[in-house]
Amino acid sequence: MKQALARISAIDADLTPLIDLAFLLIVFFVLVARMSGEQLPAIPLPKPTDVAATPAGTARRLAVNVLSEDGAVVFTLGGERFLADGSGLDRLASAIAQRLRSDPSVPVDIRADRSLAYRAVEPAIDAITAAAANVGTRVTIRVCALQGEGGAP
Amino acid sequence: MNVGRTVSDTRIRLAMTPMIDVVFLLLVFFVCTVRFERNEAVYTLDLPQRGLTADPLALQQRALVIRVGTRAADAVSIELQADGLRERPASFDALAAALTRVRRGTAPEPANTGLFLAEHPVLIAPTRECGWQDAVDAFNAAVRAGFRNIGFARSGT
Numbered sequence: 001m002k003q004a005l006a007r008i009s010a011i012d013a014d015l016t017p018l019i020d021l022a023f024l025l026i027v028f029f030v031l032v033a034r035m036s037g038e039q040l041p042a043i044p045l046p047k048p049t050d051v052a053a054t055p056a057g058t059a060r061r062l063a064v065n066v067l068s069e070d071g072a073v074v075f076t077l078g079g080e081r082f083l084a085d086g087s088g089l090d091r092l093a094s095a096i097a098q099r100l101r102s103d104p105s106v107p108v109d110i111r112a113d114r115s116l117a118y119r120a121v122e123p124a125i126d127a128i129t130a131a132a133a134n135v136g137t138r139v140t141i142r143v144c145a146l147q148g149e150g151g152a153p
Numbered sequence: 154m155n156v157g158r159t160v161s162d163t164r165i166r167l168a169m170t171p172m173i174d175v176v177f178l179l180l181v182f183f184v185c186t187v188r189f190e191r192n193e194a195v196y197t198l199d200l201p202q203r204g205l206t207a208d209p210l211a212l213q214q215r216a217l218v219i220r221v222g223t224r225a226a227d228a229v230s231i232e233l234q235a236d237g238l239r240e241r242p243a244s245f246d247a248l249a250a251a252l253t254r255v256r257r258g259t260a261p262e263p264a265n266t267g268l269f270l271a272e273h274p275v276l277i278a279p280t281r282e283c284g285w286q287d288a289v290d291a292f293n294a295a296v297r298a299g300f301r302n303i304g305f306a307r308s309g310t
Contacts, residue, residue, distance in 0.1 A: 020174055027181060028177070045193065046285060046286045051194055054194060107195075107197075112285050117281065117285065122305070125305060141197070142198065143195065143196045145193070145195075
């Protein structure tokens with residue numbers, strides 16, 4: 001009888017902590033994927049020699065990313081993608097304006113691929129100024145670069 | 154006898170699940186609170202605030218213009234323009250040196266007798282095909298020289 005009871009208790013498994021762990025892992029990977037992927041994708045930013053810029057810091061900021069995808073220029077903002085055509089740039093300006101309305105003091109950063117030409121980045125500056133004029137606020141626009149070696153690729 | 158065995162059994166039993174649970178909780182907590190420090194630096198742009206009323210009494214200053222051309226054969230043409238000034242620095246280091254020379258010094262460097270104050274507007278005017286790297290290099294040179302109001306001109310102006 002005692003041996004039978006021992007066998008039963010040996011195969012008993014508590015599922016609650018297992019489910020707990022599984023959910024924790026899901027939350028962890030969701031958070032990491034969101035933080036690393038959406039706001040600040042890895043872009044080869046310009047690397048000036050003897051950088052005189054100030055560190056970006058950890059304060060809240062809006063990042064307008066200018067990427068080159070198969071030769072085409074694409075803008076991203078918080079996970080949303082915008083094409084570099086008329087309607088895409090209008091949508092980008094609206095998205096920036098929407099975010100500026102909720103927090104007009106947040107700086108808007110331009111994170112552009114160093115291999116792009118100035119004509120590819122200029123629409124981003126125009127979209128930010130148009131959004132600021134639409135909201136009726138003074139916006140701080142910043143240009144991102146890498147300070148020294150060992151940063152993003 | 155039985156009691157002694159029970160005590161020794163409970164001593165060696167280690168509940169790993171709640172410990173791992175707590176470790177993961179701590180991990181999630183630190184991931185949420187600590188932000189990833191990227192090796193990024195920022196330059197603040199000085200742009201005309203469109204749609205906002207400008208000060209009618211403000212003095213109109215003609216900006217120091219840095220024209221940056223399209224890179225060809227691993228070289229880029231740079232031109233520094235202002236009233237009574239036209240220079241063609243060979244590199245961005247030379248541009249920074251030229252800009253430092255034309256800037257009027259303040260307290261830490263009073264010997265610098267240039268014409269332009271650190272607050273004087275500086276406009277980077279890249280061509281449409283100018284590389285973003287070169288445009289940012291020119292911006293960096295102006296910041297290195299101590300100028301504070303730096304902006305980008307519309308391409309083709």
